[in-house]
Amino acid sequence: MHTSFFKKIALLLFVFSTVHFSFGQNIQLSKNTHVSVITCGVGNESYTLFGHTAIRVQDTTNAIDVVYNYGAFDFNTPIFVMKFIKGDLQYFAVAHSYADFISQYQHEKRSVYEQELNIPVDLKQKLFDNLNTSLTSGESHYTYKFIDKNCTSMVVDIINKTLDTIAIVKNTDTDITYRTILYPYFDGHFYEKLGTSIIFGKKVDQLGTQIFLPFELQKSLEKVSFQNRPLALENKTIIEFKNEVPMSWWNNPYTYFIVLSFIVFINKKSIDLFYLSIMAIIGIFFSFAGFYSLHLELGYNYNILLFNPTLIGLLYFYWTKNKKLIYNLALLNIVLLVVYFFFIINKAHLVLVLPLVVCSGIVLVRLAIQNKKRIPIII
Secondary structure (H helix, E strand, O other): OOHHHHHHHHHHHHHHHHHHHHOOOOOOOOOOOEEEEEEEOOOOOHHHOOOEEEEEEEEOOOOEEEEEEEEEEOOOOOOHHHHHHHOOOEEEEEEEEHHHHHHHHHHOOOOEEEEEEOOOHHHHHHHHHHHHHHHHHOOOOEEOEOOOEOHHHHHHHHHHHHHOOOOOOOOOOOOOEHHHHHHHHHOOOHHHHHHHHHHOOHHHHOEOOOOOOHHHHHHHHOOOEEOOEEOEOOOEEEEOOOOOOOOOOOOOHHHHHHHHHHHHHHOOHHHHHHHHHHHHHHHHHHHHHHHHOOOHHHOOOHHHHOOOHHHHHHHHHHHOOOHHHHHHHHHHHHHHHHHHHHHHOOOOOHHHHHHHHHHHHHHHHHHHHHOOOOOOOOO
16 A cells, blocks of 8 residues: 555544644634535545545634544554454544645645535534534544445534534435446546445445535535525635546456456366356355445345355366266356346446356356266167
8 A cells, every 4th residue: 555645644643642632622713714624536546536525624813724534544453454344443533734634635636625614603613612522522433334434424424413404415416326426436447446346235236315425525515505595605626636547557447358358268177267266265255244344335245146155166076076066066156147147237337247247157158068967879
């Protein structure tokens, strides 16, 4: 992972400890206070593909210009990777100076946009107090969930809590699925797109009625009203960079098709078995993640019909020379492939996984033919 990311986390953790001291006591904001939602652009690193959301409080009278960010976590957490997979990794909020915040995004060449909240001073004070209470009391600690609980949803929640009503709601793209909403963010990142397509299960095929991405919140704020007036003023560009789609010699659909074509046309049993073993191992991981993880996005993963753990049996039966079981297991998986195809025919990732379906189908048919019991002809 990029070293700048670790530096950023270290900076956030440092500022986190200093902000508690700085804003531990109540501060009365002036009438010159501006409170705004900050939307940060996407980057090319995997952790920046969806952007970021934060809240800015600016009061020149009190020399306050601070950004509250609900997207920090501690890399020193014991068994960090397993906690991340399981879905019980704790995220928390930090607050840091606006100057440091902007400097970091300028360094990463990521755009930053601002929407000032059109609310009275008493509600600005209430939001400021809620943010500081969230930091000092531990309320800002939360268990991260990709759709249901993240840096964007936490910002939505604390603003709605402050306004004492569900003012911010999703009002764009509610007629398409979460899976479809995610896809444009993967431009130039083919294997990340393929990976999320196959590891995510039934939940991401639901209609995207919740705000879970920064730019969804930005678009929704443009249409939301509070007390008979727009909740947010006009979107303002702080810094803007052209988001260039990265070019990679391997991370593209061409290598995907080349590898699968090689497997299909080389027609070697050892390669076929190796391919099916890889598919089975991925399926075993999906099974483990589905039962072990608390991430609802990983549950009910019907893609296991394609990445079927039983395929590993083909390798075992090949070495034990049990042609009958190879034939039966190959037929079973061909049937499951057909079921899978009709199940995903109206899903957003059909085109992405179709080459895998075709490749697996051809390999399985070859194995079935090679191991079919020959009926002797008596003359």
